[in-house]
Amino acid sequence: MAESPLILITNDDSIKSKGIASLVEAMKPLGELVVVAPDTVQSGKGHAITIHDPLRLSKSDQFPGIEAYTCSGTPVDCVKLAIYEVMKKRPTLLVSGINHGSNAGINVLYSGTMSAAVEGAIEGIPSIGFSLLDHSADADFDASMSYANKLATLVIQNDLQKGVCLNVNIPRGKEEKLNGLKICRQGRAYWEDSFDKRKDPFGGDYYWLTGEYTDTDKGEDTDLWALANNFVSVVPTQFDMTAHHFIANLNDWIL
Amino acid sequence: MAESPLILITNDDSIKSKGIASLVEAMKPLGELVVVAPDTVQSGKGHAITIHDPLRLSKSDQFPGIEAYTCSGTPVDCVKLAIYEVMKKRPTLLVSGINHGSNAGINVLYSGTMSAAVEGAIEGIPSIGFSLLDHSADADFDASMSYANKLATLVIQNDLQKGVCLNVNIPRGKEEKLNGLKICRQGRAYWEDSFDKRKDPFGGDYYWLTGEYTDTDKGEDTDLWALANNFVSVVPTQFDMTAHHFIANLNDWIL
16 A cells, blocks of 8 residues: 655644644645644745744644644745654645635745745645635635645645646635636736835834735636636746746847 | 936845945946845845835935935835835836845745846836855955946846846856856756754754755756856846646646
């Protein structure tokens, strides 16, 4: 009989979020679990790593019967510590999330959830990031858990090409209301940023980053289109950022 | 006569680093400058943004005669604050760096310097990140300054395709010893991570992230090859992380 899969679980909303508890539940039937997750909220941390401060790692009893740790660093730090310090062998699968809020479109760059999955892909580990389009702390993760279980099972069975991970976003609502899976590309939607400028009690200015998410992409093959049409979006994601199509142009005008 | 270019300058090594001072010097002849840079070292911050803490912005007299500000956040925060709060019109060009240390290969994902340039590209602003292959605080930036000036001039003259920025890495050494520019793709080189585990004075464990950079790419068209052969590497860089080549496979096994 094949060995039981070893599944590494992380996120960016911290070990205390409902999203990671839901992901742990969804993965339980699939194999042996190890959780290494941030001890504080690490949303928006992108692919940040901690190199100017030491990292702390602590055993956690957050999930009874499951080996779990909190880390003082970012989601990418969690993945590195898990692989190189915590786990005795390399995981069969890495899952990250379930994020409270969308990581479709350009959010893949800002997202700690997805950066953890991308770090898994860099390490050659089949990896999936899951996000639910609901920011609330007590969001309903039932449909997300069902899709997380299905997709993790498929990835364990089929494996992913080395260097590819999946960015999975799930619309709100009950599973029976969703239209199923759709394989997509990353949509071209951007943040129209703005800052909320305030004064602290001592007269100093400070700013909160806010913004409007604007979909400028008319394609029907994007994650944004899929989500707007009540599909679960699945974007195969990689980490070669080269603009290959522009190499010839650059050669023309630089050399 | 055309208006003088408006150039936004940022980095990740902080406003006090020699690298950004060198970049300011290199850009002076090219237009009007505005500097918005982190007040502390933000190396390895990738595409992180600050969403759970307020941001501070302070006027700086770091560069006499030049409008400059420090920001309490990440390099990407600096770019957003510069564009949406500080600057009266959009910059003609964004330059980031000159970083103390290489941002070739996979480093593009971890690098605050390059994430600032990528953020510029997301905003549709022609953007370049510069990095010198020398981590030392007093590195010799002479050759880097010369190449920064040349490439910024070329980008102002030619413009870049929207959504593309440049990742420029410069080998150590005097300009006359370098072999010129080479347009490249991002090389497949990764960190073999390891952690240096230590005990604090109170008996607690902590970890420093360390590692070896390993080039697994045999191509002669990579930034890593170019740098090893004493060329200045120029990688056109974009932010669509979709693994387009894998969409068909995924459709086969998921649907």
